[in-house]
Structure formats: structure tokens, C-alpha cells
Amino acid sequence: DTSEEQGREFGKGRGTVDCCYPVKCISGHYGELIFGQKKKINILLSPMIHSLPSILHRHVVDTVTCTRVMAGPENIKAGFMKEHDVFADSGVVYASPFVSLGDRHMVTAQLHSSLKDIFDLDSGETERAVLAGFQALDSFTAKTRQQSREILAWCAQNQKPCILVLARPYHMDTGIGHEIEAELQAHGYPILWLQYLPGDDDLMNWLFEGDIRKGRVKSPFDISDVWTSSYSSNTNEIMWGAKVAARCPWITCVIRLSSYECGMDQPTYTPTQKIVEASGTLFFKFGDLDSTKPAGSIKIRVETIVHYLAKYSQDIIQQKLNWLSPKCPLPMAPQERTPSSTVVPAETGAVVVAGETPAAERARHSQLGV
Ligand code: SF4
Structure with a gap:
């Protein structure tokens, strides 16, 4: 969860552009993942989400995200690369695939092209993972x-x-x-x-x-x-x-x-x-x-x-x-x-x-x- 302490301890001085509070919070999350874990992480995955699944799909013009959400990962990443590359220095691979969750047919190709080398993935594995992810999401949404x-x-x-x-x-x-x-x-x-x-x-x-x-x-x-x-x-x-x-x-x-x-x-x-x-x-x-x-x-x-x-x-x-x-x-x-x-x-x-x-x-x- 987000907290004031998290932002103060791990996100301070990492701001690059003036932005809304929810995007600003991402700095604290990144910082905690890089500096605040007992066991070091290998990969920080923070997708640039372009569109979302929605109950209004097909009844509205589109279901895209706010541009600040979409650009958030790049914006926050910059704060960790201002003076030197904090990810590289910490041995963390930064992965930020562009993904259109509202257009399911595109997701496998989008994730495979940007993550295949990082996770050593083939297309079939990516497709099964995407399917499992959407099944979990749909089941949670229906239950709720x-x-x-x-x-x-x-x-x-x-x-x-x-x-x-x-x-x-x-x-x-x-x-x-x-x-x-x-x-x-x-x-x-x-x-x-x-x-x-x-x-x-x-x-x-x-x-x-x-x-x-x-x-x-x-x-x-x-x-x-x-x-x-x-x-x-x-x-x-x-x-x-x-x-x-x-x-x-x-x-x-x-x-x-x-x-x-x-x-x-x-x-x-x-x-x-x-x-x-x-x-x-x-x-x-x-x-x-x-x-x-x-x-x-x-x-x-x-x-x-x-x-x-x-x-x-x-x-x-x-x-x-x-x-x-x-x-x-x-x-x-x-x-x-x-x-x-x-x-x-x-x-x-x-x-x-x-x-x-x-x-x-x-x-x-x-x-x-x-
Ligand atoms: S909708 Fe966009 S501008 Fe508004 S708080 Fe969320 S990310 Fe920020």
C-alpha cells in the first residue's frame, strides 16, 4: 500500500515533472522495490497501460487510460536515472511493456515482443500466461x-x-x-x-x-x-x-x-x-x-x-x-x-x-x- 512514509523514505528527490498525487506515489513504490526489500528483486515490471477492460466496452468511443497513467512508468523511471542509472547499479532490469488491456487480442503480441528476452519467453508461453491472467481478472470481477x-x-x-x-x-x-x-x-x-x-x-x-x-x-x-x-x-x-x-x-x-x-x-x-x-x-x-x-x-x-x-x-x-x-x-x-x-x-x-x-x-x- 501507498503511504506518506514510503514516499518520504524511498521517493524523495525522484520527481521529474509536476504531476498528480497517484502518479507521484509510484516513485515511493519503485524506491521501496529497489532499496527496501530483504531479498533483492531481479526485474521491476511496470507496464505502460494504454487501455482497460470496461463494462462500457462497445458502448463508448474508447476505453483508454489517462495519459499520465500511460506515461507514468517513463516519467518515474527518469527520476531514477537523473544522475546515474539506479536500476543498473542495483542489478535490477527495468521492464515497461506498452500494453492495451482493453484490446485483448493485442496483448500477447505486445507482451511477447517486449518481454521475450527478459523472461526468455516463447509465444505459446506468453499466450497461456495472458489467458490465465484474463481468466483470473474476469473471475474476480464477476465474483465482486x-x-x-x-x-x-x-x-x-x-x-x-x-x-x-x-x-x-x-x-x-x-x-x-x-x-x-x-x-x-x-x-x-x-x-x-x-x-x-x-x-x-x-x-x-x-x-x-x-x-x-x-x-x-x-x-x-x-x-x-x-x-x-x-x-x-x-x-x-x-x-x-x-x-x-x-x-x-x-x-x-x-x-x-x-x-x-x-x-x-x-x-x-x-x-x-x-x-x-x-x-x-x-x-x-x-x-x-x-x-x-x-x-x-x-x-x-x-x-x-x-x-x-x-x-x-x-x-x-x-x-x-x-x-x-x-x-x-x-x-x-x-x-x-x-x-x-x-x-x-x-x-x-x-x-x-x-x-x-x-x-x-x-x-x-x-x-x-x-
Ligand atoms: S486520472 Fe490521470 S491525472 Fe487524474 S489522478 Fe489519475 S493519473 Fe492523475
């Missing part, structure tokens, strides 16, 4: 999506809320995401990550059938109504996750995480917030996360979030259920479908809470970061 479905089924059965984290995959790293979601889970709210939302047809068609019927989108995975330049894989998934959160009744709150100096997230802040809040779903953003864990302010904000969840979740669930067909594919406790009087979405996407004074609403919005 199923677990997310089970969480939603439990919420539906018990009419309980859960929280969706809208973030990039590396925010699951405790040093980058600072375990903010774990603080919320400790209050009894199940956590879903957008990367593992269940994409099952029955559930997705139920959530998006109104949009498809009205011709707004072609499928539940179509994000062209909210994001036309859909090239970047994780950005696309963040937009899709916001749409799912806005529709799914039991997701009553979204936590948005973003790292220090993230240029990719910048244009998505307003659209994601508007999408989520348009259905009255609560939205809280933790931005500019870096190495420092602001424990005190996280604690205060977690208390605020828990307060709003406890106060509004049942109304949000009921309101969103009223907008959807009664044929929910998840087993639900019997309930009346009555219009909620407490939370209504305004046209702007802002949430109006009946009975709340304007001052209280303003205070609430400022706490939401609106």
Missing part, C-alpha cells in the same frame, strides 16, 4: 459484481440504504483514498464501488427502461446523453456510475473521491454532481486527496454524511421507487408506492427539501460542497 448485487438485494429486502463510491480504481488503495468509505461503513452503511456495480441485464433494464423507451439512450450502458467525448475508460465509468446512482433506489448517497492535481476529473465534477442530485440522491465530494490524511476533517464530514443519510434515506428510496416500474428484479419487502413529500428533484438538478428554511438549505448545500 455478484457480491455488489447481493448487497443491493439485501438493501431491497430490508429497505436499507447503501453508499456508492465514485472514484478511480486506485482510490481503493488505503494510502490514496485514505479509507474514507471504511469510516462510513463503520456506521452501518454498506459500500459499493462503481467499478463493481452489477451490470446484470434484469437490473440495468429495470433502472434504465424509461430512458430507453424515451429514446434518450440506446442501452443501460450508453452514456452519450451525458458524456459525448467518451474516450477515457475511468472517466466514462464515473459518468455511468453517477447515472446508476441517480436511478438505483437504495443508493441514497454518493461519495466522490478525487486526487490532488487530477486534470481528468476536473471537467466531471459538475456533471456527476448534477446527475446524482437530479434524483435527490445525496452527493459529497472529497477532492484534492494527497499524502496527508486530514483525519479530523474527514471525521467531521463523515458525521455530517451520516446525519443526512439517517434523515433522508427512506424518502430517497421511496421517491426513486415511485419513478421505476413495480417489477423490481430484486426481492423487495412489501411496501406502499406513495409519492414522497419530502424530497423532490428540481429541474436544475438541485434538491429541494420541503419544510427546510432557505438558510438551512444553503448551509446544507455548502456542506455538500455545492
Whole structure:
């Protein structure tokens, strides 16, 4: 895991260009691998990942990575070669294959051409290794999506809320995401990550059938109504996750995480917030996360979030259920479908809470970061 100490001890003075926090962290990881192991490593493998597998594959323009991710290995490597070649001095071979994980048919050739001499590989071995890797990835992804479905089924059965984290995959790293979601889970709210939302047809068609019927989108995975330049894989998934959160009744709150100096997230802040809040779903953003864990302010904000969840979740669930067909594919406790009087979405996407004074609403919005 990433930590402040790791960066200080192993990555200090290795920066070459000003970059976002997640990329900056790689220096600490490289340094620890080279200098901090009891048993010396022989090879440091750090692929330049060009594209990613995605649930939105074929529904979007492309699924490429952020350019800073793609260039990260070269950028960080330079910091270890500024004065002399630290890899060579330490007897470490540096391997950085360019790989398009989103285009599986290309991966064997890409890895074989760049790694064949380093690992003494033939093409058949590379192909079997790539197959095994994708099988492991697919099996983990399917299992985790199923677990997310089970969480939603439990919420539906018990009419309980859960929280969706809208973030990039590396925010699951405790040093980058600072375990903010774990603080919320400790209050009894199940956590879903957008990367593992269940994409099952029955559930997705139920959530998006109104949009498809009205011709707004072609499928539940179509994000062209909210994001036309859909090239970047994780950005696309963040937009899709916001749409799912806005529709799914039991997701009553979204936590948005973003790292220090993230240029990719910048244009998505307003659209994601508007999408989520348009259905009255609560939205809280933790931005500019870096190495420092602001424990005190996280604690205060977690208390605020828990307060709003406890106060509004049942109304949000009921309101969103009223907008959807009664044929929910998840087993639900019997309930009346009555219009909620407490939370209504305004046209702007802002949430109006009946009975709340304007001052209280303003205070609430400022706490939401609106
Ligand atoms: S998405 Fe943002 S935080 Fe992540 S690597 Fe790119 S610029 Fe950095």
C-alpha cells in the first residue's frame, strides 16, 4: 500500500515533472522495490497501460487510460536515472511493456515482443500466461459484481440504504483514498464501488427502461446523453456510475473521491454532481486527496454524511421507487408506492427539501460542497 512514509523514505528527490498525487506515489513504490526489500528483486515490471477492460466496452468511443497513467512508468523511471542509472547499479532490469488491456487480442503480441528476452519467453508461453491472467481478472470481477448485487438485494429486502463510491480504481488503495468509505461503513452503511456495480441485464433494464423507451439512450450502458467525448475508460465509468446512482433506489448517497492535481476529473465534477442530485440522491465530494490524511476533517464530514443519510434515506428510496416500474428484479419487502413529500428533484438538478428554511438549505448545500 501507498503511504506518506514510503514516499518520504524511498521517493524523495525522484520527481521529474509536476504531476498528480497517484502518479507521484509510484516513485515511493519503485524506491521501496529497489532499496527496501530483504531479498533483492531481479526485474521491476511496470507496464505502460494504454487501455482497460470496461463494462462500457462497445458502448463508448474508447476505453483508454489517462495519459499520465500511460506515461507514468517513463516519467518515474527518469527520476531514477537523473544522475546515474539506479536500476543498473542495483542489478535490477527495468521492464515497461506498452500494453492495451482493453484490446485483448493485442496483448500477447505486445507482451511477447517486449518481454521475450527478459523472461526468455516463447509465444505459446506468453499466450497461456495472458489467458490465465484474463481468466483470473474476469473471475474476480464477476465474483465482486455478484457480491455488489447481493448487497443491493439485501438493501431491497430490508429497505436499507447503501453508499456508492465514485472514484478511480486506485482510490481503493488505503494510502490514496485514505479509507474514507471504511469510516462510513463503520456506521452501518454498506459500500459499493462503481467499478463493481452489477451490470446484470434484469437490473440495468429495470433502472434504465424509461430512458430507453424515451429514446434518450440506446442501452443501460450508453452514456452519450451525458458524456459525448467518451474516450477515457475511468472517466466514462464515473459518468455511468453517477447515472446508476441517480436511478438505483437504495443508493441514497454518493461519495466522490478525487486526487490532488487530477486534470481528468476536473471537467466531471459538475456533471456527476448534477446527475446524482437530479434524483435527490445525496452527493459529497472529497477532492484534492494527497499524502496527508486530514483525519479530523474527514471525521467531521463523515458525521455530517451520516446525519443526512439517517434523515433522508427512506424518502430517497421511496421517491426513486415511485419513478421505476413495480417489477423490481430484486426481492423487495412489501411496501406502499406513495409519492414522497419530502424530497423532490428540481429541474436544475438541485434538491429541494420541503419544510427546510432557505438558510438551512444553503448551509446544507455548502456542506455538500455545492
Ligand atoms: S486520472 Fe487524474 S489522478 Fe489519475 S493519473 Fe490521470 S491525472 Fe492523475
